[in-house]
Amino acid sequence: MELLVCIKQVPDAKDVRLDPRTNTLAREGVESIMNPFDRHALEEAVRLKEAHGGTVTALSMGPPQAEAVLREAIACGADRGVLVSDRAFAGADTWATSYTLARAIDTIGSFDLILCGKQAIDGDTAQVGPGLAARMNLPYVTCVQKTRDVVDGGIEVERMMDDGYDVVRLPLPALLTVVKDINEPRVPSLKGKMKARKADIPVLSAADIGAEEACIGLAGSPTRVVNVFSPEPRGDRKIFTGTAEEQVDQLIEHLRDFL
Amino acid sequence: MDYFLTEEQEMIVETAREIAREKIIPVRAELDEKNEFAASILEDIARADLFGIFVPEEYGGLGGGCFEIVLALEELAKGCVGVATTFAASALGIFPVLIAGNEEQKQKYLPDIAAGSRWAAFGLTEANAGSDASGIQTTAVLDGDEWVLNGTKQWITNGGEAQIYTIVALTDPSKGARGASIFIVEDGDPGFSYGKKEDKMGIRSSATRELIMQDCRIPRDRLVGRKGTGFITVMKTLDVSRPGIASLGVGLGQAALDEAVTYAKQRVQFGKPIIGFQAIQHMLADMATQVEAARALVYAAARHIDAHPKNMSKVSSMCKVFATDMAMKVTVDAVQVLGGYGYMKEYPVEKMMRDAKILQIYEGTNQIQRNVIGQELNKEYA
Numbered sequence: 001m002e003l004l005v006c007i008k009q010v011p012d013a014k015d016v017r018l019d020p021r022t023n024t025l026a027r028e029g030v031e032s033i034m035n036p037f038d039r040h041a042l043e044e045a046v047r048l049k050e051a052h053g054g055t056v057t058a059l060s061m062g063p064p065q066a067e068a069v070l071r072e073a074i075a076c077g078a079d080r081g082v083l084v085s086d087r088a089f090a091g092a093d094t095w096a097t098s099y100t101l102a103r104a105i106d107t108i109g110s111f112d113l114i115l116c117g118k119q120a121i122d123g124d125t126a127q128v129g130p131g132l133a134a135r136m137n138l139p140y141v142t143c144v145q146k147t148r149d150v151v152d153g154g155i156e157v158e159r160m161m162d163d164g165y166d167v168v169r170l171p172l173p174a175l176l177t178v179v180k181d182i183n184e185p186r187v188p189s190l191k192g193k194m195k196a197r198k199a200d201i202p203v204l205s206a207a208d209i210g211a212e213e214a215c216i217g218l219a220g221s222p223t224r225v226v227n228v229f230s231p232e233p234r235g236d237r238k239i240f241t242g243t244a245e246e247q248v249d250q251l252i253e254h255l256r257d258f259l
Numbered sequence: 260m261d262y263f264l265t266e267e268q269e270m271i272v273e274t275a276r277e278i279a280r281e282k283i284i285p286v287r288a289e290l291d292e293k294n295e296f297a298a299s300i301l302e303d304i305a306r307a308d309l310f311g312i313f314v315p316e317e318y319g320g321l322g323g324g325c326f327e328i329v330l331a332l333e334e335l336a337k338g339c340v341g342v343a344t345t346f347a348a349s350a351l352g353i354f355p356v357l358i359a360g361n362e363e364q365k366q367k368y369l370p371d372i373a374a375g376s377r378w379a380a381f382g383l384t385e386a387n388a389g390s391d392a393s394g395i396q397t398t399a400v401l402d403g404d405e406w407v408l409n410g411t412k413q414w415i416t417n418g419g420e421a422q423i424y425t426i427v428a429l430t431d432p433s434k435g436a437r438g439a440s441i442f443i444v445e446d447g448d449p450g451f452s453y454g455k456k457e458d459k460m461g462i463r464s465s466a467t468r469e470l471i472m473q474d475c476r477i478p479r480d481r482l483v484g485r486k487g488t489g490f491i492t493v494m495k496t497l498d499v500s501r502p503g504i505a506s507l508g509v510g511l512g513q514a515a516l517d518e519a520v521t522y523a524k525q526r527v528q529f530g531k532p533i534i535g536f537q538a539i540q541h542m543l544a545d546m547a548t549q550v551e552a553a554r555a556l557v558y559a560a561a562r563h564i565d566a567h568p569k570n571m572s573k574v575s576s577m578c579k580v581f582a583t584d585m586a587m588k589v590t591v592d593a594v595q596v597l598g599g600y601g602y603m604k605e606y607p608v609e610k611m612m613r614d615a616k617i618l619q620i621y622e623g624t625n626q627i628q629r630n631v632i633g634q635e636l637n638k639e640y641a
Binding site for chain 1: 273308321
């Protein structure tokens with residue numbers, strides 16, 4: 001089973017700041033980590049490889065220093081890492097990113113299953129996974145909490161819902177985005193770390209993947225961030241006390257005032 | 260302090276630290292309370308390749324020595340001495356095979372140990388053979404192509420959880436210690452069973468159990484080394500393993516110090532954090548100095564042992580005695596710094612103090628270690 005995992009390097013959530021001029025995330029001087037949801041996607045890919053054979057390729061689009069998360073992915077069980085990096089990609093939104101990743105995947109090989117984290121903790125859009133599936137014309141399921149079985153060229157998964165889960169069977173090749181409940185990621189192994197240290201991480205440019213200039217980076221991104229701000233704390237709050245019934249009565253009474 | 264570790268040694272430290280932080284610390288209080296063996300953490304340790312650090316590369320390990328084990332154990336012990344003891348006991352259990360086993364035995368057992376798919380245990384102690392190991396009564400008699408073992412081993416770490424046991428038994432009771440030999444007994448061997456499970460003061464996430472051999476029949480090729488050389492192998496095994504126990508003391512002492520300093524910076528009394536009071540500062544200063552001194556001695560001893568000197572018993576005992584007495588003292592002091600909170604189970608130092616006590620007792624009491632040091636001095640100054 002040929003597996004590919006999309007991994008994003010993100011600023012550590014413990015230390016998030018905005019650049020007041022550009023309204024984008026300040027990345028200077030902030031420690032970078034592997035997007036936590038992507039760690040779960042990687043772990044699932046490695047487990048599928050252990051159960052069914054094959055290889056795991058970790059793919060990241062980002063600045064040259066994003067190579068670090070690909071080495072980490074190799075330490076955690078990926079067979080190889082590929083970095084897509086070019087100044088021309090800068091400023092990409094989810095539309096341009098999914099295009100770029102799709103071009104990169106077409107360039108590096110063919111895969112039975114592509115796994116992504118549900119979303120990245122910096123942008124929180126949850127759009128790149130489904131966007132990538134659409135670009136590649138693949139069936140996909142988001143918010144997968146369990147991969148049940150791989151049978152007859154298909155895969156059966158559980159999609160997390162607000163109340164319970166759906167069981168979805170889809171043919172391969174396909175794409176999944178995963179939630180944290182799917183597994184508990186392993187600690188990188190010693191042999192993995194040694195392999196990661198020596199690994200050769202190829203870097204693909206816009207030209208290498210045959211990307212059209214108009215589709216990548218800022219030029220290929222219809223999204224414009226108009227303003228980012230911390231919402232003002234709302235002053236008017238009321239806390240009801242008493243038994244549940246009393247609180248409900250008070251709440252209804254209070255809401256009536258607004259009608 | 261910088262101990263000039265190699266890149267590979269740094270990786271071992273980092274990996275064991277991640278296991279402690281992510282897999283051990285979140286569950287240690289629960290394992291302690293429930294007296295529960297930490298099987299899933301051992302699987303995490305296995306997946307991280309840590310079981311392979313002391314196994315030679317030709318058997319699937321990483322080819323490290325005593326120092327690499329010490330580094331890993333110190334980090335695991337910062338998380339939980341119970342879990343770290345389980346790891347250390349598996350190493351102890353397989354050392355006789357590494358030291359005295361033949362090629363077939365190494366081929367058969369070491370790859371599984373390195374992969375962490377099977378764990379080992381060391382069976383020496385009996386009801387009447389503790390500090391005086393020559394008092395063992397378990398016997399082994401050759402019957403055709405099989406050895407027949409009879410006897411009961413007591414307080415065996417990993418008992419009932421390990422799959423491979425190295426058992427010390429008398430093959431010639433008339434010769435006493437010179438009539439002892441070591442055998443490999445596997446889980447499931449006929450006549451081999453597990454007895455009483457101990458309810459301990461500390462290291463409660465480790466399994467401690469009786470091993471019962473009642474006409475236990477094992478193939479002839481399970482004898483480790485030559486017949487009658489069992490005690491020599493036992494002594495060599497303990498020489499190499501004691502720095503590991505010492506490093507549990509270093510890790511535990513460091514963890515207790517970390518808790519004490521963190522608390523002393525937060526706790527406000529008489530209008531300022533208690534770390535501002537000289538009475539507390541001096542306690543913390545002594546604790547930190549003792550931890551560092553123990554670490555320096557343990558590392559030096561482990562590196563000395565890895566150079567394969569002719570005699571290593573003295574330094575091995577010295578580091579065990581010093582680091583584990585230190586751990587007892589530092590954990591008691593950590594409880595004192597935390598005061599009433601330190602005595603409560605909500606804070607980890609209460610468990611640390613209970614865990615510390617065993618370090619002065621097992622793998623040779625600290626009194627026995629002093630005997631060894633004293634005897635070596637007597638020889639040196641002859």
